[in-house]
Amino acid sequence: xxxxxxxxxxxxxxGVLARIAESRNALGLLFMLPAAAFLIFFLTYxxxxxxxxxxxxxxxxxxxxxxxxxxxxxxxxDPVFWLTVFNTLFYTVFASIAKFALGLWLALLxxxxxxxxxxxxxIILLPWVVPTVLSAMAFWWIFDSQxxxxxWVLMKLGVIAxxxxxxGDPWNARWSVIAANIWRGIPFxxxxxxxxxxxxxxxxxxxxxxxxxxxxxxxxxxxxxxxTPIIAVVMTFSVLFTFTDFQLIYVLTRGGPVNAxxxxxxxxxxxxxxxxxxxxxxxxxxxxxxxxxxxxxxxxFGLQRRKWQQGND
Amino acid sequence: xxxxxxTLLKGSAAxxxxxxxxxxxxxxxxxxxxxxxxxxxxxxxxxxxxxxxRWVPFVKGEEEAWNANTRAFTDATGVQVTIDQESWExxxxxxxxxxxxxxxxxxxxxxxxxxxxxxxKLVEVTDLCEALGAAHGGWYDGLKAYGVQDGKWISTPxxxxxxxxCYRDSHVKAAGFTxxxxxxxxxxxxxxxxxxxxxxxxxxxxxxxxDGNNYAHWLLWSHGGQAVDEAGKVTINSPETAAAIExxxxxxxxxxxxxxxxxxxxxxxxxxxxxxSLTANGVSLYYAALKDPAxxxxxxxxxxxxxxIGPVGKPVELAQTxxxxxxxxxxxxxxxxxxxxxxxxxxxxxxxxxAASAYCCQALKEFAANPVWTSNPIHAPYAKASExxxxxxxxxxxxxxxxxxxxxxxxxxxxxxxxxxxxxxEQAIANAERRLQRYYR
Numbered sequence: 150x151x152x153x154x155x156x157x158x159x160x161x162x163x164g165v166l167a168r169i170a171e172s173r174n175a176l177g178l179l180f181m182l183p184a185a186a187f188l189i190f191f192l193t194y195x196x197x198x199x200x201x202x203x204x205x206x207x208x209x210x211x212x213x214x215x216x217x218x219x220x221x222x223x224x225x226x227d228p229v230f231w232l233t234v235f236n237t238l239f240y241t242v243f244a245s246i247a248k249f250a251l252g253l254w255l256a257l258l259x260x261x262x263x264x265x266x267x268x269x270x271x272i273i274l275l276p277w278v279v280p281t282v283l284s285a286m287a288f289w290w291i292f293d294s295q296x297x298x299x300x301w302v303l304m305k306l307g308v309i310a311x312x313x314x315x316x317g318d319p320w321n322a323r324w325s326v327i328a329a330n331i332w333r334g335i336p337f338x339x340x341x342x343x344x345x346x347x348x349x350x351x352x353x354x355x356x357x358x359x360x361x362x363x364x365x366x367x368x369x370x371x372x373x374x375x376x377t378p379i380i381a382v383v384m385t386f387s388v389l390f391t392f393t394d395f396q397l398i399y400v401l402t403r404g405g406p407v408n409a410x411x412x413x414x415x416x417x418x419x420x421x422x423x424x425x426x427x428x429x430x431x432x433x434x435x436x437x438x439x440x441x442x443x444x445x446x447x448x449x450f451g452l453q454r455r456k457w458q459q460g461n462d
Numbered sequence: 463x464x465x466x467x468x469t470l471l472k473g474s475a476a477x478x479x480x481x482x483x484x485x486x487x488x489x490x491x492x493x494x495x496x497x498x499x500x501x502x503x504x505x506x507x508x509x510x511x512x513x514x515x516r517w518v519p520f521v522k523g524e525e526e527a528w529n530a531n532t533r534a535f536t537d538a539t540g541v542q543v544t545i546d547q548e549s550w551e552x553x554x555x556x557x558x559x560x561x562x563x564x565x566x567x568x569x570x571x572x573x574x575x576x577x578x579x580x581x582x583k584l585v586e587v588t589d590l591c592e593a594l595g596a597a598h599g600g601w602y603d604g605l606k607a608y609g610v611q612d613g614k615w616i617s618t619p620x621x622x623x624x625x626x627x628c629y630r631d632s633h634v635k636a637a638g639f640t641x642x643x644x645x646x647x648x649x650x651x652x653x654x655x656x657x658x659x660x661x662x663x664x665x666x667x668x669x670x671x672x673d674g675n676n677y678a679h680w681l682l683w684s685h686g687g688q689a690v691d692e693a694g695k696v697t698i699n700s701p702e703t704a705a706a707i708e709x710x711x712x713x714x715x716x717x718x719x720x721x722x723x724x725x726x727x728x729x730x731x732x733x734x735x736x737x738x739s740l741t742a743n744g745v746s747l748y749y750a751a752l753k754d755p756a757x758x759x760x761x762x763x764x765x766x767x768x769x770x771i772g773p774v775g776k777p778v779e780l781a782q783t784x785x786x787x788x789x790x791x792x793x794x795x796x797x798x799x800x801x802x803x804x805x806x807x808x809x810x811x812x813x814x815x816x817a818a819s820a821y822c823c824q825a826l827k828e829f830a831a832n833p834v835w836t837s838n839p840i841h842a843p844y845a846k847a848s849e850x851x852x853x854x855x856x857x858x859x860x861x862x863x864x865x866x867x868x869x870x871x872x873x874x875x876x877x878x879x880x881x882x883x884x885x886x887x888e889q890a891i892a893n894a895e896r897r898l899q900r901y902y903r
Contacts, residue, residue, distance in 0.1 A: 208862055209558040210580025223900065228893065294720020294728070295737045316723035317668075319884070403669040406722035407878045422555040423869035425579045425862050426901075427562075 202431035209425040220432035230433065232408055233416045238440070239323060240412060241392045244330040248387055249380075251331065252338025257368075259339070260346040270340070277336035285400035288329040292316050292401070316402055319409030326410050329397055334390065338383055345379030346372070385448035389441060413437050504590070506797030511542040514801075515557060515567035517550035517784070520746045520821055527817035531810045538804070541797045551671050551726075554869070560789060568792035569801075574854050575608060575865040577617035577787045584616045585788040585795045587802075591615040594806050599827035604851040607860060608783050616787070618802050621815075621822035622851055623782040624844030625676045626766040628747050633661040633739035633763075642767045646684055646709060649770040653716035656739050663740035664717045664732055666724035667878040669871050672782050673726050677742060678873040679780035681706045683852060684772025689867065689898055690858035696898045698876075699891050705773070707880045707887040714881035722882055734760065742769060744782075745820045745844050768843045768850075781823070781851035823847040863901040872897045 169175040203220055207213030224230040259270055276284060291298055292315035300312035315325045349372060357367045395414040398404060404411030404419065411419075413433055421430020514532075519525035532543050546567060548556055553572050560566030561580035570576075577584055591609060595601045601609070605619035627642075634642060637655035653663045666674040682688070685706035691697045714721070718738050721728075729741040734751055741747075751761035771777055788798040804810065808828065815824055816834045820841035824830060825848060835845035855864025867873075876894035879885040885893065 208579070210561045210583050229897075293731075294723055295718070295732050295735065311719065314720050314723070317720040318722075322723065402723065403725060405668040405725075405878070407875060407882060407884050419870060422558055424866040425558065425869070426866055 199431045200435055202428050203435040204432075205428045207427040207431075209422070209427055213428050216428070220429050221436070223429070224432060224436065229408055229411070230416065230436075233411045233413050233433075234436075236323065236408075236410060237392060237412045237414075237437075240327055240330070240394070240410075241388060244327045244334065244391050245384065245388050247327070247331045248334040248338050248391075249384060252335050252383075253342055255335065255339040256342035256346055259343050270343070273339055274336050276333050277340075281333065281396040282400055284333055285329065285397045288325075288332075288397075289401055292325045292329075317406050319406060322402055322406055322410050326398060326401055329401065330391060330394060333397065334387060337390075338387055341383040342376065342379060345376050345383075349375045381448050385445060388444045392441060392444065393437065504796045504800040504803060506539055506541045506800050507794045510794035510797035511544070512569065512792070512794060512798055512801060513544045513546065513567045514569045514571065514786075515546045515548060515553060515560070516571035517553050517573070518547045520550075520744065521749060521818050523817035523819060524814065524822060527814040528805075531805055531814060532801075534810070535801055535804045539797075539800065541794075541801065543801060557787075560791075564789075564791040566791075567789070568794065569786055569788050569798055571620060571784055571786050573782060573784055574868065575860045577608070577785055578611060578861045579865050581611050581616045583790050585790055585792065585798070586614055586616065587618055587788065587799065588615040590799045590802060591618055594618070594803070594826065598806065598808065598811075598829070601826060602824075602848040602851075604781075604853055605783060605825040605848055607853045608785050611860070617785040618787070618806075619825040620784045620786050621818075621825055622847040623672075623744050623784070623821060624823045624847030625673075625742055625744060625779060625781055626768055626843035627740060627742050627770075628733060628764055628766050629740040630661070630760070630763045631765045633659070634765075637661070642765070644770055646770045646772040650709070650712055650716075653713055653740070657716040661739040662716060662718045663713075664721050664724070664729055664738040665713070665741060666726070666729055667714065667722045667874070667881060668724040668728070669874060670724055670726040670728070673729055673741075673743065674724070674871070674874045675868055676780050676782070678877050679852075679854075679856075680742075680769050680778065681710050681877060682873060683778040683780075683856065684770070684774055685709060686772075686774045688857050689855060689873065689894075690863075690902055692857050692859075694858040694863065694902050696895055696902055698898055699895045702773075703891055704887055707877065707890065709772075710877045711881050711887075722878055736760065745841065748840050749819055749821075764840065766840050766843045768846060777846075777850050778852050779847075779850060780854060781847040783851070784822075820844045858902070867898055867901045870897065870901070872901075 163171075169179065202213075204215055204217060205213035206216045206219070255273060259266065259273065263269065290296060294312060294314055294317050297312055297315060299315075300309065303309045304312070314321055316322045353371050353375075354367055357371050362370065393414050394412060395418065398410055398412055398415050399418075402410045404415050413436065417430045417433035417437075419430075420426045420433060424430070516528075519528075529545065532545065536542055550573065553570065554576055556566070557570040557572050557576060558579060560570070561583040564583070587609075591601070592615070595606075601619060602622075605622060609615050609617045609619045629642065633656060634652065637652060637659050639652050639655065643649045643652050656662055665677045667677075668674060682703060686702035687698065687700055687706050688702075689696065689698050718732065724732075729738070730743060730747050730750065732738045733741050733743070733747060734757060745766070748761065748764050748766070751757040751764060754761075768777055769779055786802060788795055788802075792798055805814070806826070811824075811826070811829055812832055815822060815829055815832050818834075820834055820838070821844075823844055824832065830845070830848075835841055853860055853864075854868050855861075858864060872894050876890045879893065880887045880890040884890075
């Protein structure tokens with residue numbers, strides 16, 4: 150008779166670490182913690198601090214006290230602030246539209262089978278690679294009131310009699326900084342959209358062509374709907390970059406003439422750091438948040454509607 | 463190595479002797495030092511090292527002399543001094559951040575009333591500055607104002623950067639003027655004549671930190687206007703300000719187009735390119751022409767003169783000023799004071815002022831005897847900067863309000879708005895008044 154089976158040995162009690170290692174939820178939380186800490190430390194904390202500063206009268210070198218919405222009340226009555234809001238919106242809208250149109254056009258061109266295609270793609274990237282300050286310095290010369298190459302050429306051709314006052318006239322200055330921003334921003338849009346174009350199966354275009362679709366119809370009904378998700382992402386970023394632009398304006402005009410090119414970002418810096426009014430500068434920066442949120446929400450709820458993405462809208 | 467008082471004194475004596483051998487001011491400097499009462503001597507802390515943030519040099523010789531004096535200090539005391547340079551417009555934000563976070567450079571060579579933005583973050587230097595004043599003939603009142611708050615020295619005035627009208631002599635003569643006008647009315651007539659001759663004048667109406675602010679303040683003050691009164695009450699809305707604006711409009715009509723966009727560098731460039739015959743600038747403009755053989759004709763033709771006197775009846779100008787502050791977060795405040803004391807010694811300071819070629823104007827009266835001020839007639843108007851300058855925010859107290867108002871270009875914008883027709887004179891004044899009230903509340 151076989152001996153009765155020995156009673157099963159009692160499993161040793163697992164340690165806390167072992168139990169965490171076996172728990173999907175606990176592990177997920179653990180792995181997420183560094184990223185969460187990073188986000189809290191580098192994003193949430195500065196943002197929170199900025200919002201808090203906007204409710205104080207903090208000045209450089211001196212801790213402020215809570216003053217509620219006084220900074221915002223002052224800004225609401227400040228014509229320079231409202232001018233910068235207008236400038237920022239004007240700058241963002243026109244520069245973004247132009248960057249999208251020209252970037253898409255370039256992407257479509259580069260998506261064709263062109264000789265030296267890779268060379269052209271590399272050249273297109275140049276404005277994006279050059280440091281912003283350097284490109285701004287170049288535009289500073291291009292738009293100089295006395296030494297502008299554009300004015301010089303036009304005068305030599307007999308088109309104009311005197312140099313164009315690019316950065317001295319308020320509207321000229323606005324369009325000039327927009328032109329510089331477009332030049333700088335096109336590569337980002339063009340290369341991103343080119344990447345999107347290359348994910349569209351060629352067979353769809355060929356099928357549409359066989360069905361008799363014109364090039365415009367193929368673009369409108371095949372290419373554009375399939376490109377919409379990447380357009381949404383690219384334009385969201387493009388709008389955010391443009392809205393928060395600082396370097397280009399600071400080097401080119403420092404907000405002049407007579408604040409005609411001051412953006413919210415440059416005004417925020419001017420009031421907060423050189424001006425020493427940290428609370429007011431923070432309030433201007435915080436005032437940018439609703440506009441930025443609106444741009445992001447537009448992307449999510451407008452451009453990224455699934456039906457539209459699928460071409461059924 | 464422990465640096466004690468004896469070591470420092472020995473080192474300083476060695477430097478004075480070395481200065482006598484090598485520098486043009488050696489003998490005179492050493493003699494002056496021997497004659498003058500000894501400045502306060504500070505004993506650097508053991509193992510001290512210092513970091514100075516300064517503005518990028520505009521005159522090469524100035525930097526070389528400053529660095530040579532710094533090396534001599536290190537040789538004498540063993541205290542290493544690292545000098546960081548920042549574009550002159552970026553010194554303010556960087557110093558402000560250092561003051562706010564309590565970390566960064568130990569000392570900063572900054573502009574205008576920057577120390578008044580964060581006085582609580584600075585080491586009191588009353589002992590150093592009073593000793594320096596006593597040893598070197600006393601401080602000029604304008605410079606002193608940039609160092610003292612409530613009777614306490616919070617910063618050590620370093621220099622004023624003189625601002626003068628630089629003009630082309632041949633152009634002025636061709637416009638029918640044998641002598642440069644001394645008053646604002648005559649100056650306007652000259653600018654009109656220059657424009658008629660196709661060789662116009664140009665002053666920046668753009669956001670030029672130095673040149674734009676200097677010009678705007680001169681316009682206001684020369685007509686008797688002032689941003690605030692002695693108590694800091696905003697008084698910009700006055701008939702004098704209106705008169706200043708009316709004058710500015712007439713002057714602006716004679717300028718080369720585009721001055722609304724001019725930043726600090728534009729007037730130099732336009733002048734050196736022969737586009738304008740007249741602007742106001744530091745002496746660096748003259749030296750820029752002098753060092754370029756292609757511009758010899760322009761350099762020979764340049765003359766300088768102080769800005770004209772307006773209805774107020776006396777010369778009133780805002781000169782850029784620089785001070786050196788020691789942050790409280792500096793671990794070696796005595797070493798920092800010893801460094802400054804060393805740099806202000808007669809031979810060292812004289813060597814530095816001479817090397818700056820009239821760009822940096824002395825803060826202490828002893829150095830008015832420096833031959834640089836008489837060695838070239840071009841330098842003469844700049845020599846008066848320390849004596850005649852009016853402090854920012856006149857007639858009110860220096861402080862965060864005056865610093866903020868200037869940084870926000872309140873006066874520059876007021877004149878630019880009016881002369882370009884963006885606003886009427888009344889609207890421009892009202893807008894400036896409102897912005898000033900915000901700073902001076």
